[in-house]
Every structure is written in structure tokens, then in C-alpha cells.
Amino acid sequence: xxxxxxxxxxxxxxxxxxxxxxxxxxxxxxxxxxxxxxxxxxxxxxxxxxxxxxxxxxxxxxxxxxxxxxxxxxxxxxxxxxxxxxxxxxxxxxxxxxxxxxxxxxxxxxxxxxxxxxxxxxxxxxxxxxxxxxxxxxxxxxxxxxxxxxxxxxxxxxxxxxxxxxxxxxxxxxxxxxxxxxxxxxxxxxxxxxxxxxxxxxxxxxxxxxxxxxxxxxxxxxxxxxxxxxxxxxxxxxxxxxxxxxxxxxx
Amino acid sequence: xxxxxxxxxxxxxxxxxxxxxxxxxxxxxxxxxxxxxxxxxxxxxxxxxxxxxxxxxxxxxxxxxxxxxxxxxxxxxxxxxxxxxxxxxxxxxxxxxxxxxxxxxxxxxxxxxxxxxxxxxxxxxxxxxxxxxxxxxxxxxxxxxxxxxxxxxxxxxxxxxxxxxxxxxxxxxxxxxxxxxxxxxxxxxxxxxxxxxxxxxxxxxxxxxxxxxxxxxxxx
Numbered sequence: 453x454x455x456x457x458x459x460x461x462x463x464x465x466x467x468x469x470x471x472x473x474x475x476x477x478x479x480x481x482x483x484x485x486x487x488x489x490x491x492x493x494x495x496x497x498x499x500x501x502x503x504x505x506x507x508x509x510x511x512x513x514x515x516x517x518x519x520x521x522x523x524x525x526x527x528x529x530x531x532x533x534x535x536x537x538x539x540x541x542x543x544x545x546x547x548x549x550x551x552x553x554x555x556x557x558x559x560x561x562x563x564x565x566x567x568x569x570x571x572x573x574x575x576x577x578x579x580x581x582x583x584x585x586x587x588x589x590x591x592x593x594x595x596x597x598x599x600x601x602x603x604x605x606x607x608x609x610x611x612x613x614x615x616x617x618x619x620x621x622x623x624x625x626x627x628x629x630x631x632x633x634x635x636x637x638x639x640x641x642x643x644x645x646x647x648x649x650x651x652x653x654x655x656x657x658x659x660x661x662x663x664x665x666x667x668x669x670x671x672x673x674x675x676x677x678x679x680x681x682x683x684x685x686x687x688x689x690x691x692x693x694x695x696x697x698x699x700x701x702x703x
Numbered sequence: 704x705x706x707x708x709x710x711x712x713x714x715x716x717x718x719x720x721x722x723x724x725x726x727x728x729x730x731x732x733x734x735x736x737x738x739x740x741x742x743x744x745x746x747x748x749x750x751x752x753x754x755x756x757x758x759x760x761x762x763x764x765x766x767x768x769x770x771x772x773x774x775x776x777x778x779x780x781x782x783x784x785x786x787x788x789x790x791x792x793x794x795x796x797x798x799x800x801x802x803x804x805x806x807x808x809x810x811x812x813x814x815x816x817x818x819x820x821x822x823x824x825x826x827x828x829x830x831x832x833x834x835x836x837x838x839x840x841x842x843x844x845x846x847x848x849x850x851x852x853x854x855x856x857x858x859x860x861x862x863x864x865x866x867x868x869x870x871x872x873x874x875x876x877x878x879x880x881x882x883x884x885x886x887x888x889x890x891x892x893x894x895x896x897x898x899x900x901x902x903x904x905x906x907x908x909x910x911x912x913x914x915x916x917x918x919x920x921x922x923x
Contacts, residue, residue, distance in 0.1 A: 478895040479726065486900030493907040497914055504918025585780050588849030589917075626784060626848065674763075 519659040522605035529664065530576035531604045533612045534568045540702045543576040543679040545672050547583045548596035549629055554622040555690045556676040561616055563696045568612070572703055577615060580665040580675065583625070592629020594661055599635050601657035606648035614642040729899065730875065732812065739868040740809035743802045746861035749854040750798025756782050756854075757793035776921070780850035786843045794840065798858060801833060805865055823878045827869055834866040841909075851917055860906060867902045874898075 526532040530543060542564065546553040567573040579600045581593035596618060603614050617638045623629045630638070632653060639649045678685040680698060687694040728734055760782045781787055787794055808818065808826060818826075841859045844850060873879050874889045881889065892898055914921065 475894060478891075482895045482897050482900055486897070486904070490900070490903055490907065493904060493911060497907065497911050500911065500914045501918055501921075504914065504921070585850070586783070588780075626780065628849070 517659050519663060520656050521660055522601045522657055524604050524608045526576055528576065530578050531600065531611055532574065532576060534574035535571060536574045538571050538574040540573045540699050541576055541681050542573050542699065543578065543682070545578045545580060545668055545675050545677040547580055547593050547675050548618055549583050549586055549593050549623060549625055550675045551622070551625055552690070553676045554619050556678070557616065557619040559690050559692045560695050561619070563692060567696070567699060573699060575612070577611070578664065578668060579661070580668045581661050582665050582669070586625040587623070587629035588627065590628045592623065594658060595632065596629070596635060597661040598655055598657045599639060599652045601660055602648060602651050603639060603644050605657070606651065607644045610639070610643040614639055614644060617642045726896070729896065735868050735872050736809045736813045739865050740806060740813070742861040742864035742868070743805035743809060746798055746858050746865065747802035747806065749857040749861070750795045750802060753778070753782070753795035753854050753858075754793055754799060757787070757795055776851050776853065778852040778854060781844050781848055781852040781855055784848045786840060786848065805830070820878050823873055823876075824880065827873050827879065830866055830869055834862050837862040845912070845916065851913065859909070863902065863906065867898065871898060
């Protein structure tokens with residue numbers, strides 16, 4: 453091996469070692485700084501998680517509180533509307549965010565109004581809340597059903613108007629539903645006294661809503677479910693007419 | 704002169720086989736392809752579950768899905784949104800089509816197959832579109848739909864890992880048609896494991912966002 457080629461090899465090795473050293477110190481720097489950032493992030497996640505769990509303990513329990521049954525329910529635990537001596541009972545299961553229930557209301561609300569007024573029917577309303585997952589985490593179904601329970605408890609005469617008003621411009625599935633303030637406004641306009649409206653936020657009847665929702669699914673598959681004198685109405689509930697005809701056939 | 708010597712030094716020692724055992728392991732073919740294989744299998748499984756859920760939701764919009772745990776953790780809410788069938792069919796079908804390709808690439812590479820450069824560029828390009836789509840969906844679910852779906856999150860994380868390893872291998876092997884300087888910077892970053900740190904930080908940031916926004920519901 454010539455002298456110059458040996459020098460060249462030497463130089464190459466030196467440069468190689470130098471490059472490797474540089475590379476190694478760069479790796480170490482990345483590992484240390486990266487490790488620090490990662491530790492800080494893990495700490496932040498833990499801190500936020502603990503904080504969230506703690507704030508949960510402070511908030512009033514949803515549905516786990518004491519069961520309070522609203523006053524003025526009928527003997528079957530439903531919300532009665534109209535004169536219960538009227539010949540036909542119309543029982544309706546519904547959820548306030550369920551679009552099909554909104555369509556039912558739109559098609560049949562006016563007819564039910566008329567039949568109530570002429571004394572042909574009385575209603576048994578069964579608000580349930582199984583579609584909370586469709587209100588972006590605001591649990592609109594439960595809040596709305598609790599409001600309805602509060603109205604029958606404190607202002608039974610306003611129940612039917614409140615119910616109808618809740619389906620006017622019904623919020624879509626997947627939206628945030630109505631705010632508590634919006635529900636309160638609707639109730640006031642429907643003639644619910646302020647002191648009853650003020651009780652919505654206590655969520656007194658949430659455990660009752662949870663209970664009747666569970667019980668409902670022992671006998672229904674979805675909403676709306678409509679029963680005439682206890683028998684499932686199988687006809688078209690989304691166009692005006694068929695339900696009225698079935699009711700009138702019973703008179 | 705020194706330029707060519709530098710290059711000689713670089714090629715003389717295999718640059719990806721330097722440093723300690725952990726470092727060599729991280730840049731080894733086995734680690735890269737096994738990670739990609741596991742992530743794409745997870746993603747395929749999640750896509751499968753989501754596809755079945757999509758069909759069940761089509762049959763019955765109120766179907767009770769296994770992962771409808773509460774108001775926030777709910778595949779039903781996400782699955783019922785327009786975003787989850789952006790192209791007119793459930794997005795999860797795309798996973799059923801795309802992930803087996805990734806699985807094939809990973810398995811073949813583990814078996815020693817060397818794919819041509821144009822193939823790897825194409826794979827990287829298509830998967831980049833996939834990862835962008837996955838993050839658009841994640842953003843929509845987080846901030847527009849307002850619900851979390853565990854299987855979608857698994858897809859997000861798995862897609863990130865596949866993208867990460869695919870980029871890793873393509874930068875390592877110099878497959879990407881980048882300008883010379885950028886290529887050098889990318890290779891230096893990968894050699895010093897900056898990419899690994901970045902992907903961990905990224906996933907932790909996502910976890911932090913989820914906990915910050917939905918913590919109260921998650922720990923209910």
C-alpha cells in the first residue's frame with residue numbers, strides 16, 4: 453500500500469468517525485428534548501383527565517338520583533290529556549328529538565286536537581329519552597322529557613300545548629337540540645307558569661325518565677308507537693287520515 | 704474531493720445500522736414492516752366493524768351498536784352523519800379495500816420482496832390521501848358531530864402509524880422524489896429519530912385534545 457493511499461484511508465476513517473460522532477450527539481439531543489416534551493404531554497393528559505374526573509363528582513348525578521314520580525299521572529303512569537271518560541284512549545310513545553315523532557305530530561297533531569275537543573279521545577302520553585346520543589352530548593331527549601314531566605307535575609293544564617310546541621321547528625338529530633333557555637321559553641309561551649319553568653333545571657324527574665324509558669322498551673321497538681285502547685296501531689302514522697279513521701271506527 | 708469522501712464514508716458504514724441496539728432495531732426492516740402490518744391489520748379490523756355497523760344503521764337508524772356507550776362515545780352518532788359516507792357509501796368500505804394492499808406490501812417486504820421505486824412512490828401518494836381523509840374525519844367527529852367513535856379513533860391512530868412507517872422506509876431508502884437538500888434534511892431527521900419523537904408527540908397531542916374536550920364524559 454502506497455503512502456498516499458494509506459493517508460487517504462486514514463482520512464476517510466477519521467471523517468467517518470467524526471460523522472458518526474456528530475450523528476450520535478444529534479440522536480442524543482433529539483432523545484433528550486423529545487423525551488422531555490413527551491413527559492410534559494403525558495403529565496398534561498393525566499392532569500386534564502384527573503381534573504375531568506373530579507368535576508364529574510361535583511356535578512349533580514344524571515339519572516342516578518332519587519326517583520321522584522311526577523304528580524297527576526294516570527293510573528298506568530302515563531301523562532293524561534283530555535277527559536278520561538272520552539271513549540277512545542290514544543297512547544303515544546315519543547322522544548323529543550326523534551324525527552319520526554315530529555312527522556307523526558305534524559300529520560296528526562291537528563286531528564288529535566279536534567278529537568280531544570269534541571270529547572272522542574283522551575291521551576296517554578309517554579315521553580321517553582333513548583336518543584340522547586343524537587344531540588351532540590347535550591342530552592336533549594332527557595332534558596326535554598324532564599321538562600315535560602315537570603309540566604305535568606306542576607301545570608297539567610299546559611301539557612298538551614307544551615308538547616305540541618316542542619315539535620314546532622323540531623331540532624334535527626345530530627344537532628345540539630334546544631338549550632335549557634329555549635325549552636323554558638317554549639314552556640312559558642305554552643302557558644306554563646314561571647315557577648314551574650324554574651324547576652326544569654333541577655332535573656328532578658330525570659331518574660323517572662330513565663326508568664320509564666327502560667320500561668317502555670319491554671313493549672315497544674321504537675318511536676313513535678301509537679296504541680288505541682291498548683292495541684298497537686299498525687297503520688300509516690305519517691299522513692293525516694288513517695289514524696283518525698281508525699279512531700272514528702272505534703266510536 | 705471531500706464531497707466524494709463524505710459520500711464514501713456514508714456508504715461505507717451502513718448509515719441505518721449505526722448506534723446502539725435499540726436504534727438499529729428501530730430502523731430495521733423487520734420493525735418497520737411488522738409495525739405497518741400490525742397497524743394495517745388493526746385498521747382493517749376496525750373498518751370491518753364499522754362497515755357492519757353502517758349496514759346495521761342503514762337497516763335501523765336506531766340500532767343499538769356495541770360501542771354506543773354514552774352520549775359522547777357513540778359509533779351510532781358518527782355513523783349516522785353525512786360525513787361518514789362522504790362518497791355516497793360508508794367510508795369504512797375504503798378501509799376494506801385499501802388496508803389489504805398495505806398488508807400485502809408489509810408481508811411481501813417481510814419476505815424480502817423489494818418493490819420498485821415507482822411503486823413505493825405511488826403507495827406513499829395514495830396513503831397520504833388516505834391519512835388526510837382520516838384526519839378530516841377525525842376533525843369532523845371531534846368538532847362538528849360532537850361524538851367519539853372508538854373504532855374511528857383506532858383507524859386514525861393505525862393510519863397514522865402506517866403513514867409514519869411508510870414515510871420512514873421511503874425516506875430511508877431515498878424513494879421520494881424530493882429535491883436534493885430536502886432529501887438530505889429528511890434523512891438526517893429520520894436518522895436522528897426526530898420522526899419517531901414527532902409521531903409520539905402528535906399522538907399524545909391527539910389524546911390530550913380528546914381528554915380536554917370529552918374528559919367529563921369519558922370518566923363519567
